[in-house]
Amino acid sequence: MNTLLLAITAAALVTLAALLVFPRHDEETKVEEREDARVSPLLRGINYLLSDQPDRALQEMVQVARLRSEAADVYMALGEMFRSRGEYGRAVRIHQNLLARPDLPEPMRLQAHYALAVDFQAGGLLDRALKQYRKLLELAPDHVPALEASLRIREQSHEWLEAEALLSRLEQVKNTSYHLHRAFLFAQVAEQALRDGREEEAKDYAHRAIDLEPACAPAWFVLLDLALRRRDWDEADRIVHGLAERNREHFPLVLPHMMRHDDYYQERGRSCLMEIWQRAPDEELALSWIELVGERDADAAARLQCELGFQPENLRARLRLEAVFEKEGDRLFARAWRRQVTNYICEMCGVGVRELRWQCPQCHEWGTMHPQKGDIA
Numbered sequence: 338m339n340t341l342l343l344a345i346t347a348a349a350l351v352t353l354a355a356l357l358v359f360p361r362h363d364e365e366t367k368v369e370e371r372e373d374a375r376v377s378p379l380l381r382g383i384n385y386l387l388s389d390q391p392d393r394a395l396q397e398m399v400q401v402a403r404l405r406s407e408a409a410d411v412y413m414a415l416g417e418m419f420r421s422r423g424e425y426g427r428a429v430r431i432h433q434n435l436l437a438r439p440d441l442p443e444p445m446r447l448q449a450h451y452a453l454a455v456d457f458q459a460g461g462l463l464d465r466a467l468k469q470y471r472k473l474l475e476l477a478p479d480h481v482p483a484l485e486a487s488l489r490i491r492e493q494s495h496e497w498l499e500a501e502a503l504l505s506r507l508e509q510v511k512n513t514s515y516h517l518h519r520a521f522l523f524a525q526v527a528e529q530a531l532r533d534g535r536e537e538e539a540k541d542y543a544h545r546a547i548d549l550e551p552a553c554a555p556a557w558f559v560l561l562d563l564a565l566r567r568r569d570w571d572e573a574d575r576i577v578h579g580l581a582e583r584n585r586e587h588f589p590l591v592l593p594h595m596m597r598h599d600d601y602y603q604e605r606g607r608s609c610l611m612e613i614w615q616r617a618p619d620e621e622l623a624l625s626w627i628e629l630v631g632e633r634d635a636d637a638a639a640r641l642q643c644e645l646g647f648q649p650e651n652l653r654a655r656l657r658l659e660a661v662f663e664k665e666g667d668r669l670f671a672r673a674w675r676r677q678v679t680n681y682i683c684e685m686c687g688v689g690v691r692e693l694r695w696q697c698p699q700c701h702e703w704g705t706m707h708p709q710k711g712d713i714a
């Protein structure tokens with residue numbers, strides 16, 4: 338709604354300014370002002386806007402645009418309004434019509450290209466949006482919003498190397514470094530290569546990610562998976578210790594990778610984890626470990642808890658443990674809680690998610706999700 342209000346207000350102000358600059362040479366209009374075909378829809382539009390009736394305000398603005406067909410700025414604002422109401426087809430038509438005008442001033446042309454691309458993106462037509470951003474970037478290569486939007490689309494489409502190329506352009510234009518972002522993109526390339534069986538490429542990109550950002554956990558996971566595939570257990574141990582040193586916060590996420598290879602876990606991984614735990618015990622490692630073991634065998638999870646000497650110190654930790662040890666026939670309250678609880682919080686925008694994502698689903702920043710700790714808020 339904010340965008341809609343802004344768009345309507347912008348259109349109203351632009352039109353009002355135009356009418357004030359070019360007033361009518363008719364002194365008898367005071368009384369008949371309501372009849373003035375140019376002013377009335379605008380005033381009515383503002384009135385509807387003030388009385389919180391955006392739909393009717395929009396109708397009036399359509400009328401303004403019809404009466405002042407030369408006013409590209411009114412059309413631009415109208416396009417914004419349609420888009421903010423989810424009427425993407427109408428927004429697209431307005432912006433396409435604008436672009437078809439041969440007399441459209443250059444700055445307005447750039448704006449219309451951008452607006453059209455945003456229409457397509459908002460409507461989920463990502464290919465067409467990308468094409469439109471590309472056209473705009475041919476005209477204005479340093480257009481930061483177009484570069485950022487294209488980057489977002491490439492990331493959404495998992496086209497990581499194309500995303501990385503856009504990131505480089507943004508770095509040049511904004512004269513800044515996005516090494517952390519790049520590290521995560523390389524880690525995604527590595528994951529994709531690993532899934533497709535291109536192991537050398539996976540290894541190469543995982544190392545490139547770690548060189549850029551030593552705490553880039555998903556890149557370490559790729560290296561670990563590669564070592565475990567090769568049954569190179571010494572290397573796997575080195576990787577597990579390497580990650581524990583560099584990113585303790587996300588370290589517990591290594592557990593499923595280790596436990597997927599049960600022979601490694603039983604013979605080497607378990608004692609490797611115990612060593613790390615004894616050197617620096619932490620709640621998240623204990624809980625994640627007990628939970629994972631408990632998925633297969635609650636008795637083994639109880640033995641592990643004993644061996645770790647772990648006692649929960651807050652309600653969240655107690656509930657997580659209870660969820661592991663609740664038995665069928667109990668009310669299963671803790672399990673129900675565990676299924677819907679937020680486990681990670683984004684430090685940038687504050688959004689909470691259950692499953693970790695390296696890129697925040699709300700603000701799209703990379704590596705900003707942290708495990709939720711302590712008592713339940």
Ligand SMILES: [Zn+2]
Pocket residue numbers: 683684685686687688697698699700701702705
């Ligand atoms: Zn966020």
